[in-house]
Amino acid sequence: xxxxxxxxxxxxxxxxxxxxxxxxxxxxxxxxxxxxxxxxxxxxxxxxxxxxxxxxxxxxxxxxxxxxxxxxxxxxxxxxxxxxxxxxxxxxxxxxxxxxxxxxxxxxxxxxxxxxxxxxxxxxxxxxxxxxxxxxxxxxxxxxxxxxxxxxxxxxxxxxxxxxxxxxxxxxxxxxxxxxxxxxxxxxxxxxxxxxxxxxxxxxxxxxxxxxxxxxxxxxxxxxxxxxxxxxxxxxxxxxxxxxxxxxxxxxxxxxxxxxxxxxxxxxxxxxxxxxxxxxxxxxxxxxxxxxxxxxxxxxxxxxxxxxxxxxxxxxxxxx
Amino acid sequence: xxxxxxxxxxxxxxxxxxxxxxxxxxxxxxxxxxxxxxxxxxxxxxxxxxxxxxxxxxxxxxxxxxxxxxxxxxxxxxxxxxxxxxxxxxxxxxxxxxxxxxxxxxxxxxxxxxxxxxxxxxxxxxxxxxxxxxxxxxxxxxxxxxxxxxxxxxxxxxxxxxxxxxxxxxxxxxxxxxxxxxxxxxxxxxxxxxxxxxxxxxxxxxxxxxxxxxxxxxxxxxxxxxxxxxxxxxxxxxxxxxxxxxxxxxxxxxxxxxxxxxxxxxxxxxxxxxxxxxxxxxxxxxxxxxxxxxxxxxxxxxxxxxxxxxxxxxxxxxxxxxxxxxxxxxxxxxxxxxxxxxxxxxxxxxxxxxxxxxxxxxxxxxxxxxxxxxxxxxxxxxxxxxxxxxxxxxxxxxxxxxxxxxxxxxxxxxxxxxxxxxxxxxxxxxxxxxxxxxxxxxxxxxxxxxxxxxxxxxxxxxxxxxxxxxxxxxxxxxxxxxxxxxxxxxxxxxxxxxxxxxxxxxxxxxxxxxxxxxxxxxxx
Numbered sequence: 001x002x003x004x005x006x007x008x009x010x011x012x013x014x015x016x017x018x019x020x021x022x023x024x025x026x027x028x029x030x031x032x033x034x035x036x037x038x039x040x041x042x043x044x045x046x047x048x049x050x051x052x053x054x055x056x057x058x059x060x061x062x063x064x065x066x067x068x069x070x071x072x073x074x075x076x077x078x079x080x081x082x083x084x085x086x087x088x089x090x091x092x093x094x095x096x097x098x099x100x101x102x103x104x105x106x107x108x109x110x111x112x113x114x115x116x117x118x119x120x121x122x123x124x125x126x127x128x129x130x131x132x133x134x135x136x137x138x139x140x141x142x143x144x145x146x147x148x149x150x151x152x153x154x155x156x157x158x159x160x161x162x163x164x165x166x167x168x169x170x171x172x173x174x175x176x177x178x179x180x181x182x183x184x185x186x187x188x189x190x191x192x193x194x195x196x197x198x199x200x201x202x203x204x205x206x207x208x209x210x211x212x213x214x215x216x217x218x219x220x221x222x223x224x225x226x227x228x229x230x231x232x233x234x235x236x237x238x239x240x241x242x243x244x245x246x247x248x249x250x251x252x253x254x255x256x257x258x259x260x261x262x263x264x265x266x267x268x269x270x271x272x273x274x275x276x277x278x279x280x281x282x283x284x285x286x287x288x289x290x291x292x293x294x295x296x297x298x299x300x301x302x303x304x305x306x307x308x309x310x311x312x313x314x315x316x317x318x319x320x
Numbered sequence: 321x322x323x324x325x326x327x328x329x330x331x332x333x334x335x336x337x338x339x340x341x342x343x344x345x346x347x348x349x350x351x352x353x354x355x356x357x358x359x360x361x362x363x364x365x366x367x368x369x370x371x372x373x374x375x376x377x378x379x380x381x382x383x384x385x386x387x388x389x390x391x392x393x394x395x396x397x398x399x400x401x402x403x404x405x406x407x408x409x410x411x412x413x414x415x416x417x418x419x420x421x422x423x424x425x426x427x428x429x430x431x432x433x434x435x436x437x438x439x440x441x442x443x444x445x446x447x448x449x450x451x452x453x454x455x456x457x458x459x460x461x462x463x464x465x466x467x468x469x470x471x472x473x474x475x476x477x478x479x480x481x482x483x484x485x486x487x488x489x490x491x492x493x494x495x496x497x498x499x500x501x502x503x504x505x506x507x508x509x510x511x512x513x514x515x516x517x518x519x520x521x522x523x524x525x526x527x528x529x530x531x532x533x534x535x536x537x538x539x540x541x542x543x544x545x546x547x548x549x550x551x552x553x554x555x556x557x558x559x560x561x562x563x564x565x566x567x568x569x570x571x572x573x574x575x576x577x578x579x580x581x582x583x584x585x586x587x588x589x590x591x592x593x594x595x596x597x598x599x600x601x602x603x604x605x606x607x608x609x610x611x612x613x614x615x616x617x618x619x620x621x622x623x624x625x626x627x628x629x630x631x632x633x634x635x636x637x638x639x640x641x642x643x644x645x646x647x648x649x650x651x652x653x654x655x656x657x658x659x660x661x662x663x664x665x666x667x668x669x670x671x672x673x674x675x676x677x678x679x680x681x682x683x684x685x686x687x688x689x690x691x692x693x694x695x696x697x698x699x700x701x702x703x704x705x706x707x708x709x710x711x712x713x714x715x716x717x718x719x720x721x722x723x724x725x726x727x728x729x730x731x732x733x734x735x736x737x738x739x740x741x742x743x744x745x746x747x748x749x750x751x752x753x754x755x756x757x758x759x760x761x762x763x764x765x766x767x768x769x770x771x772x773x774x775x776x777x778x779x780x781x782x783x784x785x786x787x788x789x790x791x792x793x794x795x796x797x798x799x800x801x802x803x804x805x806x807x808x809x810x811x812x813x814x815x816x817x818x819x820x821x822x823x824x825x826x827x828x829x830x831x832x833x834x835x836x837x838x839x840x841x842x843x844x
Contacts, residue, residue: 048441050437050440050441071443071444071445072443073443074440074441074442074443075442075443076443079438079441079442081434081437081438081441082434083434084434084438085432085434085435085437085438085439085441086435086438087435087438087439087453087457088435088457089456089457098439098442098444099442099443102442102443102444102448147442
């Protein structure tokens with residue numbers, strides 16, 4: 001869907017982006033992760049040509065982005081900014097309708113789509129005629145997301161979309177974000193410096209440093225097969241939590257004891273991560289949960305201790 | 321007709337017609353220039369916000385223009401744009417430009433970068449970003465600039481009256497020259513009110529919310545345009561010849577009022593500053609001007625004085641006035657000072673003034689050359705039998721006279737001289753003399769009569785403005801009232817006069833003010 005080849009950008013003598021290449025498949029969530037100044041935001045902005053590269057090539061859907069007018073390109077790519085970038089002189093409805101207006105949609109189509117998105121993003125319609133400064137940070141970010149999604153672009157670029165929010169709002173909006181069906185269909189490139197966020201939301205992660213990609217892969221790959229010392233050290237601090245988030249029940253299925261369960265009524269999917277399963281188990285009274293494997297239809301009952309010991313076994317195998 | 325007892329309201333009521341037309345002209349001038357300043361300043365501000373490299377240069381130039389003193393700017397503009405509305409509007413425009421350009425620039429560059437990036441990221445073109453994002457968000461700042469420019473313009477527009485563009489400055493400067501407080505206030509209060517009202521109205525526009533702002537922005541240019549048109553309401557008529565009179569002349573009985581009463585002269589008149597009037601006449605922007613009969617500029621600009629055949633201008637014969645005490649103390653003084661009596665006539669004095677004012681010779685040199693030519697000059701005796709203190713007002717003619725007296729006293733007596741030139745206006749010189757700070761200075765009979773003695777019109781009529789009667793009257797009055805002696809007249813009469821270009825006066829065969837009146841009436 002998106003292919004970046006040997007992309008270069010320097011500001012003066014500083015090489016912000018130094019010959020990086022990566023690919024993003026359709027419907028995939030790619031996270032550009034790294035500390036400030038690593039070149040992740042510069043990379044993102046080159047994809048919608050807010051920054052013009054000094055070398056290399058970017059194709060979206062096989063088309064070189066330099067073959068299009070930058071304005072047209074940008075209208076076909078959703079863009080979410082850290083500080084929302086909502087127009088203070090536009091109402092919420094007008095803000096959301098910016099791209100449709102540029103694309104000259106008729107009023108009814110714009111209105112219908114606005115209402116649809118407001119509902120999906122849990123924004124009350126009362127806010128339509130309100131100016132952004134009357135909204136909370138979380139609400140503003142939702143409006144920013146609605147604005148980016150309005151014209152249903154296949155590609156979405158997000159520049160630290162939750163960066164300006166407090167931890168609590170951040171957590172809940174991230175959860176909503178994950179469940180939003182509009183986003184499941186999209187090819188998304190998101191920039192963040194938050195490792196937890198990257199592991200929670202990313203199908204694949206591109207860890208960058210000083211303009212280079214240190215490693216690109218799934219969260220589990222980064223954790224268990226770090227390409228170099230930098231990757232290993234970068235993830236060390238929160239390793240346990242990250243591993244909980246990166247490992248899915250599916251990965252440790254064979255290590256779990258096969259205890260037949262009483263009922264599969266509340267069974268969870270083996271797609272869940274160990275972290276999520278632990279959360280559900282601790283919330284449950286009887287300290288156990290049923291999980292199903294849709295591939296073979298097997299159902300297993302998992303307890304807290306069983307889960308941890310299986311996970312530990314898996315961990316040992318991986319690190320050896 | 322005692323003006324001191326007339327209240328401001330009486331004055332305003334009496335002059336309501338003039339007041340209304342001056343106010344309209346004032347509003348018109350302010351807003352014509354403001355409108356043009358917005359039309360130029362706004363795009364320029366946008367341009368430099370786009371091309372930041374230019375911003376230093378453009379803001380620098382606008383800043384430098386802003387610092388030119390307004391009177392000087394008007395002076396520069398006369399050779400290029402003449403007198404009247406054009407240079408006035410141009411000058412106001414220049415003062416209004418800086419706040420408008422600067423605030424447009426600051427407003428646009430001050431728009432949050434995230435918002436601009438969002439607009440760009442949404443796919444807006446740079447024009448769409450300008451009109452939909454940058455300008456609306458910068459509007460409060462831009463309006464603040466327009467507001468500043470308006471207030472500046474209302475103030476500077478008072479100076480427009482100095483170059484015949486009219487406005488409330490006519491009353492203000494007339495009042496200052498005539499020392500008529502009511503007249504000053506009649507111009508200053510409406511001007512201040514205009515500034516306050518426009519400032520308030522624009523502050524309201526500036527603070528309304530974004531929704532109403534859109535309608536506001538559409539209405540504002542229309543309002544500006546309407547206000548700008550006010551300028552054209554009062555100036556509906558134009559004559560064949562144009563007269564330019566100083567604000568002072570306009571308000572004086574022995575000025576415009578006398579011309580109307582005694583001669584019945586009806587001429588299209590504009591008010592203009594003394595500083596630019598002669599040049600404007602020379603450059604044919606004006607045909608008739610009010611001036612002083614011994615002014616060096618008469619010669620410099622090739623003008624002639626029209627004969628005051630009905631005697632409305634009082635005689636202003638120059639005479640040294642000396643405190644009686646000094647005459648007693650220095651017995652030779654009177655004789656020495658009277659050596660100049662009758663020696664300088666009008667054209668000689670004009671010539672001497674011309675040398676100082678236009679050829680930039682020093683007053684001392686001009687004085688010495690004259691004394692040498694008349695055979696009056698003697699080498700200084702470097703005496704020290706006492707010191708005579710000579711004062712003078714601050715203009716060339718007085719400097720020349722003070723120098724001549726200095727040389728005569730030093731050459732013919734054993735006295736030393738201390739000159740205190742540059743004592744400002746009449747009042748300062750006179751009080752210095754009364755308070756024994758100086759011993760003598762050259763004064764004019766008319767000034768003594770009208771300024772110091774402030775005679776009643778009845779007395780004026782009895783004197784019929786005859787030169788000897790006036791001289792004898794002031795001599796007598798000063799002796800009894802102030803113990804000050806008027807010596808013998810020097811000979812020339814530096815009075816008010818109407819002047820025309822020599823060539824035009826010759827062509828039209830105009831020699832006297834009555835001729836001028838006849839010419840105007842026959843060519844209606």
